[in-house]
Amino acid sequence: MNSTQNVIAGVGLADRPLKSRWPARMDFAQSASGLVLGLFMWGHMFFVSTILISKDAMWSVTKFFEGYFVLGVSYPGVVSIVVAGVLGLVMFHAFLAMRKFPANYRQYRTFIGHRRFMAHEDTTLWWVQVVTGFLLFFMAAVHLYQMMMHPGDIGPYGSADRVWSGRWWPLYLVMLFAVELHGGVGLYRLCVKWGWLEGKDANASRRKLKAAKWVLTVFFLVLGLATLGAYMKIGYEHRAQVGEKYTPAWAVPAPKEKAQ
Numbered sequence: 001m002n003s004t005q006n007v008i009a010g011v012g013l014a015d016r017p018l019k020s021r022w023p024a025r026m027d028f029a030q031s032a033s034g035l036v037l038g039l040f041m042w043g044h045m046f047f048v049s050t051i052l053i054s055k056d057a058m059w060s061v062t063k064f065f066e067g068y069f070v071l072g073v074s075y076p077g078v079v080s081i082v083v084a085g086v087l088g089l090v091m092f093h094a095f096l097a098m099r100k101f102p103a104n105y106r107q108y109r110t111f112i113g114h115r116r117f118m119a120h121e122d123t124t125l126w127w128v129q130v131v132t133g134f135l136l137f138f139m140a141a142v143h144l145y146q147m148m149m150h151p152g153d154i155g156p157y158g159s160a161d162r163v164w165s166g167r168w169w170p171l172y173l174v175m176l177f178a179v180e181l182h183g184g185v186g187l188y189r190l191c192v193k194w195g196w197l198e199g200k201d202a203n204a205s206r207r208k209l210k211a212a213k214w215v216l217t218v219f220f221l222v223l224g225l226a227t228l229g230a231y232m233k234i235g236y237e238h239r240a241q242v243g244e245k246y247t248p249a250w251a252v253p254a255p256k257e258k259a260q
């Protein structure tokens with residue numbers, strides 16, 4: 001009998017439950033996209049925090065990403081393309097992660113019961129991932145849309161004006177904590193899940209990994225808060241000249257910029 005023939009009325013062997021490889025593939029894709037995003041956020045924090053060195057340093061980073069030092073003209077549209085890629089990756093990662101969220105009250109109660117019963121820090125950290133990930137659905141989308149549509153407004157004054165006069169700092173403050181907790185826990189969980197850096201004694205290396213995770217999270221939170229403070233201060237001092245662009249003395253007249 002071939003598999004398309006009926007076994008029970010209306011149902012053939014082709015409909016029998018198959019062991020699918022897709023859950024494993026999706027898990028892998030979720031880990032891989034999370035890894036790329038986690039590493040991206042480390043880079044992002046270093047680039048954004050160049051404002052702590054000087055306005056000129058942040059301006060140079062901005063112009064570098066606009067291709068100015070290679071092409072001699074600024075193309076903010078290049079930034080839009082990169083942001084669109086990051087937004088796509090965030091959506092892909094969020095779509096895959098959603099499979100793991102409790103889908104109804106019963107599943108939620110079951111999870112909370114397990115968490116309380118086990119009282120294991122890694123299970124609690126998983127819940128931190130769920131809550132911060134959910135918050136990031138909204139906050140990251142708002143930030144990325146702004147960056148994608150107005151890449152030419154990124155710069156020492158443009159960013160500081162947005163943070164202060166544009167009232168973006170409350171969003172950034174909450175998003176900073178959400179993203180640093182989410183990224184830190186996420187990278188730690190990747191190591192545990194795939195056995196990276198496991199060494200000979202898995203328990204001892206897990207303790208070390210957890211310590212490293214907290215050191216990194218605190219480091220990026222302190223760096224992020226100092227950075228946000230710097231943008232707020234510059235924005236406050238510049239509040240009467242909102243819209244004016246910063247150009248370092250050595251780069252006057254301002255470089256040509258291609259309209260988007």
Ligand code: HEM
Pocket residue numbers: 044048079082083086090136140143144147154155158159160162163168172173175176179223224225227228229231
């Ligand atoms: C290519 C994509 C991205 C670009 C070009 C970008 C650019 C920027 C810039 C220029 C700032 C400084 C403030 C401003 O100009 O408004 C900023 C701040 C910030 N961004 Fe992004 N961003 C990107 C992706 C993301 C993502 C995916 C997240 C998190 C999910 C994120 C989280 C933050 C946070 C938390 C701050 C505040 C940082 C602080 O004050 O210390 N960004 N971003």
